[in-house]
Amino acid sequence: MPIYNFSAGPAVLPQEVLQQAAAEMLDWHGSGMSVMEMSHRGKEFMSILEATQRDFRELLAVPANYKLLFLQGGAIAENAIIPMNLAGRKGQPATADYINTGSWSSKSIKEAKRYCNVNVAASSEAVHFARIPARDSWRLSPDPAYVHICTNETIDGVEYHFTPDVAADTNNAPLVADMSSHILSRVVDVSKYGVIYGGAQKNIGPAGLTLVMVRDDLLGNALPGCPSAFDWKIVADNDSMYNTPPTYAIYIAGLVFQWLKRQGGVAEMERRNIAKAALLYDYLDSTDFYRTKIASDCRSRMNVPFFLSDEALNEAFLSGAKERGLLQLKGHKSVGGMRASIYNAMPIEGVQALVAYLKEFEHSA
Numbered sequence: 001m002p003i004y005n006f007s008a009g010p011a012v013l014p015q016e017v018l019q020q021a022a023a024e025m026l027d028w029h030g031s032g033m034s035v036m037e038m039s040h041r042g043k044e045f046m047s048i049l050e051a052t053q054r055d056f057r058e059l060l061a062v063p064a065n066y067k068l069l070f071l072q073g074g075a076i077a078e079n080a081i082i083p084m085n086l087a088g089r090k091g092q093p094a095t096a097d098y099i100n101t102g103s104w105s106s107k108s109i110k111e112a113k114r115y116c117n118v119n120v121a122a123s124s125e126a127v128h129f130a131r132i133p134a135r136d137s138w139r140l141s142p143d144p145a146y147v148h149i150c151t152n153e154t155i156d157g158v159e160y161h162f163t164p165d166v167a168a169d170t171n172n173a174p175l176v177a178d179m180s181s182h183i184l185s186r187v188v189d190v191s192k193y194g195v196i197y198g199g200a201q202k203n204i205g206p207a208g209l210t211l212v213m214v215r216d217d218l219l220g221n222a223l224p225g226c227p228s229a230f231d232w233k234i235v236a237d238n239d240s241m242y243n244t245p246p247t248y249a250i251y252i253a254g255l256v257f258q259w260l261k262r263q264g265g266v267a268e269m270e271r272r273n274i275a276k277a278a279l280l281y282d283y284l285d286s287t288d289f290y291r292t293k294i295a296s297d298c299r300s301r302m303n304v305p306f307f308l309s310d311e312a313l314n315e316a317f318l319s320g321a322k323e324r325g326l327l328q329l330k331g332h333k334s335v336g337g338m339r340a341s342i343y344n345a346m347p348i349e350g351v352q353a354l355v356a357y358l359k360e361f362e363h364s365a
């Protein structure tokens, strides 16, 4: 029986990648060493790092004036590292603007308040985060150090299907985006952003690696209290080698990037992700047995929360799913219900199997 893993993160990886990692586990390319055992400054690991950086830049067409940094700490650490690196741009005390669209942007806001003034320029909390606040409702501060958004809310299931415009929507302040859970799932114009960041464990690779893309002109403004290992300029000047980077996670991410290139790149993944999401949402929309709560133009292609109309059936639904090899469908505890995360590595066959089970369960209930 095939297994399909719908975890929100750490999440499914392409089977080919896991097989290759297994084959190379004890002896990477005749070096006699596992990647985990290599010096991060040795020529073997340096070649892995360079290929991984090059492939990521190619996949997302990252412009030359952006640094690509590999850090540790995850997106939650970046919630502090971002104001520590950007709030100093305008002299203190600075104000940063945030758009609150769900659990993750709420956390970003809470953390940023420890380092600067925060203006929540728009929030969809009053509608239980069922949509992205319309751009013309954003109330920006006069001169924000930056404007922060979370472009895919992993827990709530909303996704930006537009890119805010720096002149019209952010008062010319740099746009900073948490893309943890949909990076590389769709084509992105990196040049519209000042900073893009994300943890790797949703749509890229294992936990432990954090990616930050930052435009050159935003470097060099870290607050005095910023740890050196989190000062983006220091990390960039040392090509992500100021401290020991998460070497094995970088290696696996590199294998995922090679896999993505073999699939046809990000545009092809976007095409598949649109088809996968449509298959699932179309079925959920076709019946009253299941419900979704997100406005149709703001639905995430990656994370699909849904609810049984009769919540007393939740346990039976989950145990039946597990018997059929459909794993980790339980919703986040703050939202309840179910959640299917259908990242790049989830094949359409997994979504087909889920929809078949949704039908089967409905008809047997």
Ligand SMILES: *Cc1c(COP(=O)(O)O)cnc(C)c1O
Pocket (backbone or CB within 6 Å): 009, 073, 074, 075, 076, 077, 104, 150, 152, 153, 154, 178, 179, 180, 181, 199, 202
């Ligand atoms: C998972 C997630 C985070 C938190 O990532 P950590 O690695 O636990 O720090 C932050 N933002 C988004 C959008 C996420 O999906």
